Amino acid sequence: MLRAAMRHPATRLLHVLLSVPVLASAMVIAASPTAHAQAAAPTPLVVVIDPGHGGAINPAQPDMPFDPGAIAPSNGLMEKDVTLAVSLRLRALLRQDDVNAILTRSDDRSLDVQQRSATANNNGAAVFVSVHFNSFTDGGPNGSLVLYPKDTDLSFAQTMSDAMGAYLKPLGVVNDGVVLRDNWWIHTEMPTVTVEPAFLSNTREASLIATPGFQQVLAMSIRDGIEKYAPQLLQRKAQIVAWNTAHPEHPVTPATTALSVHAAAPASAGWFGTLVRYTLVLALFAAVVRWPRTAWVMVRADLRFTRATIDRVVVRRNAKRRRRRAVALRALEAHAQRFARPHHVYDELF
Ligand SMILES: [Zn+2]
Incomplete structure (x- = not known):
């Protein structure tokens, strides 16, 4: 039934027309990375x-x-x-x-x-x-x-x-x-x-x-x-790490966020921005209708990538934390040993 409909010239024309906004929107987004960055960058908590x-x-x-x-x-x-x-x-x-x-x-x-x-x-x-x-x-x-x-x-x-x-x-x-x-x-x-x-x-x-x-x-x-x-603090960290990996030109850091508290709000993109947003939504919808299987594969790949990134961050953080804790404890022990004689209090400690 669907295949019969696809063969119909009018349906094919509709699909071609619907896929045009997808390409147009992708090009507009690629051409304006700053506007895109401001819209979606995660904010440190x-x-x-x-x-x-x-x-x-x-x-x-x-x-x-x-x-x-x-x-x-x-x-x-x-x-x-x-x-x-x-x-x-x-x-x-x-x-x-x-x-x-x-x-x-x-x-x-x-x-x-x-x-x-x-x-x-x-x-x-x-x-x-x-x-x-x-x-x-x-x-x-x-x-x-x-x-x-x-x-x-x-x-x-x-x-x-x-x-x-x-x-x-x-x-x-x-x-x-x-x-x-x-x-x-x-x-x-x-x-x-x-x-x-x-x-x-x-x-x-x-x-x-x-x-x-x-x-x-x-x-x-x-x-x-x-x-x-x-x-939520470490979940946000994982989002920021993923964002910074994908957008090295607009990294999010707690320091820049603290500085930008008093900065002026970014100017509105006006009617053109609204047009681009509507085109994007329409194009995405059309793309999902036109290529449902591809859309599903892309969503799954994206989810897998996000989960893998979060897993990597957590594993690395735990390892780093164990190392730092060991270093701090060693430093403390060294400090205690150095002062063991003059300060008898450390004799009770270690
Ligand atoms: Zn107090």
């Missing part, structure tokens, strides 16, 4: 990290509050400095995964809770993590803790606690689980946790917190907690 406390005594800014947070009695480490150090490392790690990681502060300044929450809400963050360190009046208490403000944040807190435990337990920092703290961060509109990875008031943990190796391991553990809870 946003994560907001909040380094707790901050602010220095500055004669030039007498109004700025001095909020050091906890101060370690054993080595004088200030909470505001280590929360910033860990957050900067965390930002770098997330950017490696094509996440647009934004800090509420990237230098030594004081911010109130409203300003910190506003950074998360105004940037449409997927998740919000506030970084603190714990402290107590005597040096006894130790271990890592994750606080969460609402019942709906419990699963994020649990995921974060497990991820931190996996990295910190081998270093002798016990996992004290999660605690509901319903008077903190109640105004953030996305999944929110506060991490308290160790005690500055505990001599052994304060010595650990002071080492760059520990700060890096900590940042890696928080990164893992974020990415395990929000799998």
Whole structure:
């Protein structure tokens, strides 16, 4: 029946006419790669990290509050400095995964809770993590803790606690689980946790917190907690990697996205753009009707390519992550051995 219809000259003419827009649209798209790039490029997702406390005594800014947070009695480490150090490392790690990681502060300044929450809400963050360190009046208490403000944040807190435990337990920092703290961060509109990875008031943990190796391991553990809870971050990374492979001339990176926030919106293509879009839709429809088998084969090939790309990215990421973790742990061990004699605290550790 169909074959009989195909042989009819009028039907054949219709098919030829319908296939013309396919070629025309393909040529228009090929001739305007910029417009195509702006239409479909994946946007990096946003994560907001909040380094707790901050602010220095500055004669030039007498109004700025001095909020050091906890101060370690054993080595004088200030909470505001280590929360910033860990957050900067965390930002770098997330950017490696094509996440647009934004800090509420990237230098030594004081911010109130409203300003910190506003950074998360105004940037449409997927998740919000506030970084603190714990402290107590005597040096006894130790271990890592994750606080969460609402019942709906419990699963994020649990995921974060497990991820931190996996990295910190081998270093002798016990996992004290999660605690509901319903008077903190109640105004953030996305999944929110506060991490308290160790005690500055505990001599052994304060010595650990002071080492760059520990700060890096900590940042890696928080990164893992974020990415395990929000799998859309790595899915978006896979899309960005696939896009950048296909469009090396218009790569998407978190840095360029952050810069382009204040850029002017691209000018509209006007009636010509609309015409091209309508032609494209019509042409695609005609092509599917005209060559259904070819269309199906192409869709299947495209799906296979996408799945293979995602698989490759995940396998490579896991291998890279294992290597980086091993390197960081080796560096920490080397650091500990170098200082083993003068600082007896490391003797307990390794
Ligand atoms: Zn604090």
